[in-house]
Structure formats: structure tokens, C-alpha cells
Amino acid sequence: MRSIKTALLSYGMSGSVFHAPFIELHPGFELVGSWERSKKLIQQDYPNVTSYPSLEAILDDATIQLVIVNTPTATHYDFTRKVLEAGKHAVVEKAFTITAAEAAELDALAKAKGLKLAVFQNRRWDSDFKTVQGIIKSGVLGELVEVTFSYEAYLPELNTKAHLEEPSPAAGLIRDRGPHMIDQALCVFGYPNAIFADLAIMRTNSRVNDYFELILYYSDKRVRLKGGFLAREMAPSYIVHGKKGSFLKSRADRQEERLLAGEKPNNDDWCEEPESEWGLLKTAKEGNVLKAFIPSEKGNYLDFYEGVYQAIVHDAAEPVTAAEGVQTMKIIEAAIESAREGKVIGL
Numbered sequence: 001m002r003s004i005k006t007a008l009l010s011y012g013m014s015g016s017v018f019h020a021p022f023i024e025l026h027p028g029f030e031l032v033g034s035w036e037r038s039k040k041l042i043q044q045d046y047p048n049v050t051s052y053p054s055l056e057a058i059l060d061d062a063t064i065q066l067v068i069v070n071t072p073t074a075t076h077y078d079f080t081r082k083v084l085e086a087g088k089h090a091v092v093e094k095a096f097t098i099t100a101a102e103a104a105e106l107d108a109l110a111k112a113k114g115l116k117l118a119v120f121q122n123r124r125w126d127s128d129f130k131t132v133q134g135i136i137k138s139g140v141l142g143e144l145v146e147v148t149f150s151y152e153a154y155l156p157e158l159n160t161k162a163h164l165e166e167p168s169p170a171a172g173l174i175r176d177r178g179p180h181m182i183d184q185a186l187c188v189f190g191y192p193n194a195i196f197a198d199l200a201i202m203r204t205n206s207r208v209n210d211y212f213e214l215i216l217y218y219s220d221k222r223v224r225l226k227g228g229f230l231a232r233e234m235a236p237s238y239i240v241h242g243k244k245g246s247f248l249k250s251r252a253d254r255q256e257e258r259l260l261a262g263e264k265p266n267n268d269d270w271c272e273e274p275e276s277e278w279g280l281l282k283t284a285k286e287g288n289v290l291k292a293f294i295p296s297e298k299g300n301y302l303d304f305y306e307g308v309y310q311a312i313v314h315d316a317a318e319p320v321t322a323a324e325g326v327q328t329m330k331i332i333e334a335a336i337e338s339a340r341e342g343k344v345i346g347l
Contacts (some may be wrong), residue, residue, distance in 0.1 A: 001027050001028050002028065002313050003027075003028065003029065003030045004028060004029050004030065004065050004066050004089075004309065004312055005030050005032045005063050005064050005065050005066070005137070005312070006023050006029050006030065006032065006054065006065070006066040006068065006169070006306065007031075007033055007034060007035070007058045007061070007062070007064050007065070007066075007067050007068070007085055008031075008033070008034035008035070008042075008067075008068045008070060009018065009033065009034070009035050009055065009058070009067065009068060009069050009070055009071050009079060010035065010036075010070045010071050010160075010300075011034040011036055011039075011041055011042040011318050014093060015034055015042075015068070015070050016041070016042075016045065017256070017259045017260060018102055018120070018122060018301065019032075019068050019070060020045070020046065020104060020121075020255075020263055021065075021259060021264055022264065022265060022301055022302050022304075022305045023068075023305065024046070025264070025266055025302060026266055026302060026305045026306065026309065026318060027172050028306075028309040028313070029305065029309065031046060031049055031067075032049055032050060032063070032064060033049040033050030033051060033052055033058075034051065035052045035054065035055055035057070035058055035300070036051045036052070036053075037052075039054070043064065045339075050159065052200055053343070055079065055082065057144050059082060059083065059086040059088070063118075064088060065088060065089060065312070066086050066088060066089045066090070066091065066308070066312065067083045067089070067090050067091075067236045068090075068091045068093075069083065069090055069091065069092040069093065070093045070098050070120075071095075072163045072170065073094075073095045073097075073098065073163075073170040073175060073214045073340075074098065074163070074168065074169070074170040076092055076093070076095070076096065076097050076098075077097045077098065077102040077105075077106065080092050080097075080106050081105075081106060081109065083112075084106065084109050084110055084113055084115055084117065085323045087113065088115070088116070089115050089116040089117070089308075089312055090110070090115070090116075090117050090118075091117075091118045091119075091120050091308060092106075092117070092118070092119055092120065092325070093117070093119075094119060094120065094121060094179035094180065094183070094328075095170070095175045095176070095178075095181070095323035095328075095329070095332070096119050096322075096326075096328065096329055097325075098169045098170050098328060099329065100125050100326055100329035100330045100332075100333055102329075103322065103325050103326040103329045104326050106322060107321075107322035107323055107325070107326055109303075110322060116146065116311045116318055117318065117321075117322040118304075118307070118308055118311065118318035118319055118320055118321065118322070119122045119183075119318075119321070119322065119323075119324065119325035119328075120320070121179070121180065121320040122301045122302075122304055123180040123183070123184060124183065124184065124187055124304070124319075125300055125301050126251075126253035126255070126299045126302055127252065127253045127254075127255075127271050127272075127273050127296050127297055127298055127299035128237065128238065128249055128250065128252050128253050128273070128277075128296065128299075129180075129184055129238075129253075129299070130297040130298075130299050131248065131249060131279055131294065131296045131297045132238045132240065132249050133187070134187055134249045134297055134347050135240065135279070135281065135294065136188055136240060136247075140244070140245060140281065140285075141240060141242030141243075141245045141246065141283060142239070142242040142243040142244030142245065142283075142285050143220065143221075143242055143243045144220075144221045144240065144241070144242045145220070145221050145222075145242060145243060146222055146224075146239075146241040147185075147189075147221065147222070147223045147224065147239070147240050147241070148223075148224040148225075148226065148238070148239040148240075149181050149184060149185060149223070149224070149225050149226070149237065149238055149320070150181075150225070150226040150227065150234075150235070150237050150238075150251075151177045151180060151181055151226070151227045151237065151251065152226065152227060152229075152231035152237070153228075153229055153231060153234075154211065154229070154232040155229040156203055156204070156229065157203075158203065158205060158206060163204055164176065164208075165206070165207065165208060166206055166207070166208075167207050171208040172199070172208040172209040172210070173208070173209055173210050173211065173212055173227050173228070173229070174197075174199055174209055174212045174227075174332060174336065175332060176229045178212060178214075178225075178227060178332055178335070179328050179332070181214075181225040181226075181227060181304045182225065182328045182331045182332065183197075183320070183324070183328050184213075185216060185223050185253070186261060186324065186327055186328065186331070187221065187324075189192065189216070189218060189221075189223055189287065190218075191217060191327055191347065192216035192217055192218050192331075192347060193217050193218060193224070193346070193347060194216075194217040194344050194345060194346045194347055195214060195216055195217065195331060195334050195335055195338055195344070195345050195347060196214070196215045196217075196338050196343070196344045196345070197212065197213070197214045197215075197335035197336070197338040197345075198211075198212065198213045198214075198339060199211070199212050199332075199335070199339040200212075202228060202229070203229055203231055204228065210228065210336075211227065211228040211229070211230075212225070212226070212227050212228075212335070213225070213226050214335050215245075217333075217344070218315075234251075236248040236249055236250055237250055237251035238250075238251070238279070244283050244284050245281065245282050245283020245284060245290075245296070246281075246282050246283070247279055247280070247281050247282075247294075248279060248280045249275050249279035249280075250279075252273045252274075252277035252296070252297050253271060253273070254271055254272075254273065255265075255271050255299060255300075255301060258270075258271075258316060265301070265302060269278050269289045270298070271298050271299045271300055272296075272298060273296035275293070275295075277296060278293040278294055278295055278296055279293065279294045279296070280292075280293055280294075281293070281294050303319070304319050304320075307319025307320075322326060323329060330347070331347075335339040
């Protein structure tokens with residue numbers, strides 16, 4: 001199997017939790033190191049890799065084929081452009097960029113150079129979303145009419161990471177959790193006709209939006225996306241209503257929890273949800289009303305990296321394409337405009 005030498009641009013939480021364990025596990029990748037500015041931590045976990053002193057050191061290493069741009073959002077456009085110009089493939093975390101124009105420019109640059117550019121939308125491979133996606137695709141709910149995806153938590157205190165709380169074009173919940181929600185909606189339902197958005201500040205002393213509600217308008221249904229930090233007791237994170245039935249599902253994927261606890265994603269029970277988190281289906285079948293709890297599908301972020309491998313080695317489409325990333329950025333820009341103008345924005 002061909003080995004793709006891969007470097008990270010950061011070894012903080014995202015690098016150590018969401019990327020390095022899966023790059024190490026996949027036989028098609030070789031983790032060669034990370035750019036580390038102050039704390040030198042990667043060699044504690046991976047003694048045989050390199051702690052690079054600068055971005056330039058990574059770009060100048062001709063053996064590196066893939067770079068993971070997992071730095072703060074404000075740096076994504078500049079760093080990714082430099083990676084692509086150096087002739088290397090790239091994976092970029094969400095939010096892809098600050099503007100849709102920047103995202104489109106990176107997409108065009110990658111295509112012009114014959115390189116692969118993927119957006120790390122790992123939540124497509126959450127067990128809960130995969131379960132909901134499967135129910136929708138099965139048609140058991142009939143024609144869909146109303147859908148709600150929410151990503152809420154109880155986190156009333158401000159985040160200690162300044163770039164998440166200081167006002168800037170890259171800050172705010174709409175750019176932090178918003179891309180996850182939007183990508184999931186676009187993945188299932190496609191691009192909407194219009195959008196209405198409400199963005200607000202709810203936490204004490206917060207200076208950036210920490211609440212959002214978006215309504216995506218389709219010709220035959222409405223899709224609502226919600227996020228906030230003041231939900232001490234949460235409603236189902238996925239509520240799907242069709243003309244034949246409904247499906248309610250909690251957000252119960254355990255991958256992040258287990259990764260943060262230091263587990264490796266090589267267990268047979270990786271991302272199995274407990275029976276208590278199975279989704280509730282109520283629908284009509286053969287003239288009878290059926291009510292049942294549906295076993296959750298397994299999620300696995302390794303599938304994202306398998307998609308990246310297939311893209312680079314066999315010229316398949318990226319698991320989340322830059323073009324899809326552009327669409328997500330367009331939705332975010334339209335949401336900000338809608339909240340500012342207080343009106344529905346056509347897409």
C-alpha cells in the first residue's frame with residue numbers, strides 16, 4: 001500500500017485528538033510530524049516524528065505530500081494557499097475560510113495544480129448523524145416536511161481560547177458549530193432556495209454570537225438548524241417529521257469523548273452507542289402505526305481519512321470536497337446578512 005507522508009500544522013487538541021490517531025491507524029498514511037510553535041508535545045506521543053519549527057520547514061520538506069491545516073480559522077486561507085502552492089495536498093478544518101470567495105479561490109487553485117483539497121467535516125461520520133441519514137434515505141418517514149438539527153450544550157462560561165471569544169471575522173458560534181450543522185444539512189438535503197437567520201449573544205459577558213437559529217427554505221420542506229451554549233437539559237438533537245412518520249434522535253456519538261480520554265480508535269466497539277440512546281421511530285406501515293427504537297449505526301472518523309487516501313491515490317473525489325466547503329461558506333455569509341437585515345435572503 002502506498003504511504004502518504006502527512007504533517008500537521010498544529011498539535012493542540014485538534015491535532016492530538018481528531019487527526020493524529022487516525023493518521024497513525026490508517027496503513028496508507030505516515031505521520032511525519034507537526035509544526036509546534038511553543039509547546040513541543042508531539043514527540044511525547046509519537047517519538048519517531050519531527051517537531052517542525054515553522055510552516056516553511058514543512059513546505060520545504062519534499063517528502064511531505066499531505067498537510068493538515070488545523071490552525072485557527074483566520075489562518076486557513078493563507079496557510080492552505082501556501083500549502084497548495086508548494087505542491088502538497090491539503091485537509092482544512094472547519095470553518096473552511098472566512099469568506100466564500102476565499103474558499104472558491106482555494107478550490108480553483110487546487111484544481112489548477114491537480115491537487116486534492118478536502119474540508120474536515122468529521123461530523124458526517126458521527127454515529128447519530130449516520131443513523132438519521134439512514135432513516136431519511138430509507139423513505140420510512142415519507143415525504144419530509146419539517147426537520148430540526150441542533151447542536152447545543154451547557155457551557156455558560158467563556159472559552160479560555162481567545163480566538164473563539166474575541167470579536168473578529170472568524171469568531172462566533174455560527175462559524176464554530178455552524179459549519180457542522182450546515183454541512184450535515186447540505187449533505188442530506190442539498191442547497192436550499194433561501195435562508196432566514198437569527199444570531200444573538202446570550203452568555204453573560206460574551207462579545208461574539210453564541211446562539212444561532214437558521215431556517216433553510218426548500219420547495220417542499222423547512223430545515224431548522226440551531227446552536228447554543230445554555231441548554232442544561234437538551235431536547236432531541238435530530239427531529240425529523242415526514243408525511244408518514246417522525247424520527248427523534250439524541251446527539252450521542254462517543255468518539256470525541258473516548259479520544260479525549262486517551263483511547264485509540266482501534267477497538268471493536270469503537271463508537272457503539274448504548275441502547276438508551278437509540279432513536280425513536282413512529283410511522284405508518286401496512287396500515288398500522290409502528291413505534292420502535294432503532295439501533296444506532298456505527299460512526300468512525302477513520303472513514304474520512306480512507307476517503308482522503310482514495311482521493312490522493314486513486315483520484316477519487318474528496319470525502320468532503322472544496323466545492324461543498326464553498327457552499328457552506330455561502331450559507332454562513334447569507335445567514336450573517338439575514339440576521340443583520342432581518343429578512344429572508346435568496347440563494
